[in-house]
Amino acid sequence: MVKISLEYEGQLHCKTVHEPSGTVLFTDAPKDNQGLGESFSPTDLVATGLASCILTTMAIQARTLGIDIDGATASVTKEMTAAPPRKIARLAVTVNITKPVDEQNRIKLERAAHTCPVHRSLSPEVDAPIEITWHSASLLRTKISCKDRRGVA
Numbered sequence: 001m002v003k004i005s006l007e008y009e010g011q012l013h014c015k016t017v018h019e020p021s022g023t024v025l026f027t028d029a030p031k032d033n034q035g036l037g038e039s040f041s042p043t044d045l046v047a048t049g050l051a052s053c054i055l056t057t058m059a060i061q062a063r064t065l066g067i068d069i070d071g072a073t074a075s076v077t078k079e080m081t082a083a084p085p086r087k088i089a090r091l092a093v094t095v096n097i098t099k100p101v102d103e104q105n106r107i108k109l110e111r112a113a114h115t116c117p118v119h120r121s122l123s124p125e126v127d128a129p130i131e132i133t134w135h136s137a138s139l140l141r142t143k144i145s146c147k148d149r150r151g152v153a
Helices: 042-065 103-114 117-121 146-150
Strands: 004-010 013-018 023-028 073-080 088-096 130-133 142-144
Touching: 023 042, 042 073, 042 088, 042 103, 042 117, 103 130
Parallel strands: 088 130
Antiparallel strands: 004 013, 013 023, 073 088, 130 142
């Protein structure tokens, strides 16, 4: 169990403290929702958590397989719903593995990406495709959406 403490500082800013490490993180409401956009918004943290979880889960699997994926990168694009209620509609993650990985291990790493805890915790209403680009040009890119993975049309 991990405890995270928060304090509302006014002006739609919160200070968060990760109790085990003492790391401090600040949030702000986004500009399109009455904030100044001076830091991550709470929904930005969800997007960040997803991409970070995917990379971390892939790295754990790579370590287990004895594969080096140091230098791998990810980006995530967050889209909010256009109509109320305001919520995350889509989190599209792109992962770039910069070192060669054979096809058998590539499949294991893809499975790890799609089974990370944050991806599994998202509502089926959130479209969360993961696109993985591999170092070798001979390997195709993989696109599987969260809805497809869960069998929801």
